[in-house]
Amino acid sequence: MNEITVEILKLVNGGQGLGFYDGKPVFAWNVLAGETAVIKLTKKKDNYLEGIAVRINDISPERVDPKEDHFMSCSPWQIMTFAHENHWKKEIAKETFKRLGAIELPDFEIVYDQNLFGYRNKIEYGFHANESGNAISLALHNRGATDLRPIDKCLLAKENINKAAINILARLNRENVSVGDLKSLILRENRSGLVVASLIVKNKDFQLPRSIICDDILTGFHVYFSNPSNHAPRPLKLLQSLGRDYITEEIAGKYFKCGPLSFFQVNIDIFAKTLSTIGTFIDDEEEIVDFYSGVGTIGISLSDKIKSCILVESDPEASSLAGANISINELKNFTNYGASSESMLSEIKKDRTIIFDPPRAGLQPKVVNKILETLPRKIIYLSCDAATQARDIKMLSQKYEVTFCELYNFFPRTPHIESLVVLKSN
Numbered sequence: 001m002n003e004i005t006v007e008i009l010k011l012v013n014g015g016q017g018l019g020f021y022d023g024k025p026v027f028a029w030n031v032l033a034g035e036t037a038v039i040k041l042t043k044k045k046d047n048y049l050e051g052i053a054v055r056i057n058d059i060s061p062e063r064v065d066p067k068e069d070h071f072m073s074c075s076p077w078q079i080m081t082f083a084h085e086n087h088w089k090k091e092i093a094k095e096t097f098k099r100l101g102a103i104e105l106p107d108f109e110i111v112y113d114q115n116l117f118g119y120r121n122k123i124e125y126g127f128h129a130n131e132s133g134n135a136i137s138l139a140l141h142n143r144g145a146t147d148l149r150p151i152d153k154c155l156l157a158k159e160n161i162n163k164a165a166i167n168i169l170a171r172l173n174r175e176n177v178s179v180g181d182l183k184s185l186i187l188r189e190n191r192s193g194l195v196v197a198s199l200i201v202k203n204k205d206f207q208l209p210r211s212i213i214c215d216d217i218l219t220g221f222h223v224y225f226s227n228p229s230n231h232a233p234r235p236l237k238l239l240q241s242l243g244r245d246y247i248t249e250e251i252a253g254k255y256f257k258c259g260p261l262s263f264f265q266v267n268i269d270i271f272a273k274t275l276s277t278i279g280t281f282i283d284d285e286e287e288i289v290d291f292y293s294g295v296g297t298i299g300i301s302l303s304d305k306i307k308s309c310i311l312v313e314s315d316p317e318a319s320s321l322a323g324a325n326i327s328i329n330e331l332k333n334f335t336n337y338g339a340s341s342e343s344m345l346s347e348i349k350k351d352r353t354i355i356f357d358p359p360r361a362g363l364q365p366k367v368v369n370k371i372l373e374t375l376p377r378k379i380i381y382l383s384c385d386a387a388t389q390a391r392d393i394k395m396l397s398q399k400y401e402v403t404f405c406e407l408y409n410f411f412p413r414t415p416h417i418e419s420l421v422v423l424k425s426n
Helices: 082-101 159-174 268-279 297-301 316-328 365-374 386-396
Strands: 003-007 017-021 024-029 036-044 049-058 122-129 136-141 148-151 182-189 195-201 218-226 235-243 247-251 254-258 287-291 308-313 334-338 353-356 378-383 400-408 418-425
Touching: 003 017, 003 024, 003 049, 017 036, 024 036, 082 386, 082 400, 122 148, 122 159, 136 159, 159 182, 159 195, 159 218, 195 235, 247 268, 254 297, 254 316, 268 297, 268 378, 268 400, 268 418, 287 297, 297 308, 308 316, 316 334, 365 386, 378 386, 386 400, 386 418
Parallel strands: 024 049, 195 218, 287 308, 287 353, 308 334, 353 378
Antiparallel strands: 003 036, 017 024, 036 049, 122 136, 122 182, 136 148, 182 195, 218 235, 247 254, 378 418, 400 418
């Protein structure tokens, strides 16, 4: 049994469609609710099946043709209208909070704009050798797999990212660089169109191709060694560096340095709207603690109205950049700690407002327990994973109530959802 026919009932958290076959849940890509599809199975478990649709028998009126052949690798929701995408993001958020958090969200909106492509200010490309082995191309992972498929470029990325990537690729090919030495190419672009790039390699003796130079677009290029046995592009050592190792971005009237590898929001236009909303929940002269603060974007954006802010960030590069951003913006009322959130629990106090923007894993139990013990006046929780956010808020609901919720479509044509929740103590 490699192919089955399934009626798709709805879309679920994570982006797949859900149907049933012989009473067993089937999670499938390339499907929409209401369609009947022939699913090629990619995973068979005792309690569920996974696959991808290879043929649609009953086509949804909301289905559209994807703009890219590789859409499953980067943005599997290219197959639906944008209105349908936003509808399902709201439905998935409501269902996830109810199922995992036992929470009925108050009325909420989803914030978006019409820039469905060219919005990503950061992207990571892999590399793929052609059949003859004498040239390499950019590549993205096949969905749910470790193998790579060759592509020309990705339309989600900003224009100058792709220009720089194609230029770098041409120079790597010109100098016959072996694909076996390469792991990935990470590029970041600011709203002025300037790009910094990091080439992650598997060879400690790799030499920067002499033909690669900085220009009007590419302002920095850096080569990092990464463990060849690890699929993740985790840099272990900087081998060579050319030009700048950061770009500067202006958001909400403040300036931020960010590195090519450190965390920074990828859709700045929507993120600026998020920051504006967060600002409406901050009273003048508040004391703020910004956990998982990254390079300090949220806290620093509020600096004109608050009394003080403490930034807490465990990643050394991001924390260092946060310190630089405090200096750039000449802020005297900020303190920056390069530490984990769970090691800074003493900064959670009753008279402070706590801001969380954690990674997908959500809040550590120690952090939740300290919140429940201390009862800070207000919690502002921005999340990139509705499931872990719902889990955390369920625990916090012992002492807090949700007073505001809003979704943000940071990642059009993908199933990713960003959600902002404001909680106040009962």
